Amino acid sequence: SAVISQKPSRDICQRGTSLTIQCQVDSQVTMMFWYRQQPGQSLTLIATANQGSEATYESGFVIDKFPISRPNLTFSTLTVSNMSPEDSSIYLCSHHRGDTEAFFGQGTRLTVV
Amino acid sequence: GENVEQHPSTLSVQEGDSAVIKCTYSDSASNYFPWYKQELGKGPQLIIDIRSNVGEKKDQRIAVTLNKTAKHFSLHITETQPEDSAVYFCAAVSGSARQLTFGSGTQLTVLP
Numbered sequence: 001s002a003v004i005s006q007k008p009s010r011d012i013c014q015r016g017t018s019l020t021i022q023c024q025v026d027s028q029v030t031m032m033f034w035y036r037q038q039p040g041q042s043l044t045l046i047a048t049a050n051q052g053s054e055a056t057y058e059s060g061f062v063i064d065k066f067p068i069s070r071p072n073l074t075f076s077t078l079t080v081s082n083m084s085p086e087d088s089s090i091y092l093c094s095h096h097r098g099d100t101e102a103f104f105g106q107g108t109r110l111t112v113v
Numbered sequence: 114g115e116n117v118e119q120h121p122s123t124l125s126v127q128e129g130d131s132a133v134i135k136c137t138y139s140d141s142a143s144n145y146f147p148w149y150k151q152e153l154g155k156g157p158q159l160i161i162d163i164r165s166n167v168g169e170k171k172d173q174r175i176a177v178t179l180n181k182t183a184k185h186f187s188l189h190i191t192e193t194q195p196e197d198s199a200v201y202f203c204a205a206v207s208g209s210a211r212q213l214t215f216g217s218g219t220q221l222t223v224l225p
Contacts (some may be wrong), residue, residue, distance in 0.1 A: 042217045043213075101147065101162065
């Protein structure tokens with residue numbers, strides 16, 4: 001499977017600011033996925049990012065709040081905009097091998113104060 | 114859409130004992146069921162998976178069983194070790210969306 005590097009690994013941000021999380025894969029992958037994991041909770045899919053097209057967002061997530069870029073087949077970014085304490089979570093990127101097996105980055109632990 | 118329920122939410126076992134975590138799913142079209150282990154400060158790691166055409170799969174101390182009729186699947190860890198302590202997530206992939214739906218997670222603690 002392709003190795004995923006995600007950064008930053010953690011950050012503490014002021015409310016009202018934005019943070020961009022980067023995800024780098026060491027080989028080309030068609031689809032990349034962004035998840036949110038709230039404290040002590042399971043993973044919730046935010047959006048699916050394909051290269052060359054707009055991301056597809058899941059119910060409850062909007063592009064204005066979580067803009068995503070996918071400039072090429074090895075890289076994606078997720079921005080958490082106008083942050084509030086409720087955005088404090090772990091954010092994870094992933095890709096699939098084949099059409100099912102998912103592999104994850106190490107996550108970005110975000111704390112909004 | 115798919116709904117995955119996972120039990121128990123916490124599980125403590127003595128080192129050397131077995132641990133069983135159970136999940137149920139709602140979408141009969143789901144055909145792929147992975148299990149992930151998440152250690153503190155890390156992303157989930159795939160540990161074993163099973164497809165709908167198989168009833169059981171083993172990998173050393175880890176096994177997964179699937180009952181398609183009842184729409185439930187289970188993770189079995191034998192001879193548990195302290196390093197097995199982590200949060201375990203089950204998931205299901207439905208045939209149409211090809212998206213993962215995760216269970217709520219089980220915090221497994223192996224007591225030395």
